[in-house]
Amino acid sequence: MLVDVPLEFSASGISLMDTIDLDLNYDDVSKVESATLYFLADNSFPMDCELQFYLFDPVLSTMTALLPQNAVIKAGLYDPVLQKVTSATFSKIPVEFTKSKIEQLFNSKKILAKATFSTAPPNTQVKIFSDAGIDLKITGLFNYLID
Incomplete structure (x- = not known):
């Protein structure tokens, strides 16, 4: 007998x-003028998720935040009668990159990923099932200088 609790x-x-190893191989990052990265997430957890990535400098002593403060991936649609998320919620977080931040990104060797979860509203009891998760994709638009 199998029981799902x-x-x-x-x-x-x-x-x-x-902490994630980062190896962005690009020969001439100086030609990248600016960029916009889009963090696309489908959240099937019954909790909001505040997301942040920190870039480490090459000697792993200093961190730079990648996302704006309060970058929130909204909770999945929770049905209180079924006590279950019935559909994932889509969130899109755009992040503008200046030339200096692009150089930091390409020079970083490690990145710290931090996800902070909270039920909404506070003190609300929710159930999490084994199929809950966050599907995160990162896409980008880059502006290059062409000689």
Whole structure:
């Protein structure tokens, strides 16, 4: 017999973090004038997720925030009768990059990913099932200087 027991709780500010190796191979980053990265997320968790990425400098001593403060991926559509997310919610976070921030991105060797989850409204009990998750894609538009 197989029993599915969901996790039920309310939360405010639960953070998950991971450090990721970064290797962006591009020979001449000086030709990139500006860029816009789009963080596209489908959230099937019943909680909002405040997302942030931090770029480490080459000696891993200084971090620079990549996303604007309060970059929030909205919670999936939660049905209180079923006590389950019935559909994922799509969020799009655009981030403008100046030339100096592009150089920081391409010179970084590691990036810290931080996701902070909170139930909304606060103190609301929600259930999380095994199929919950966040599907995150990053796309971009780059402006190049052509000789």
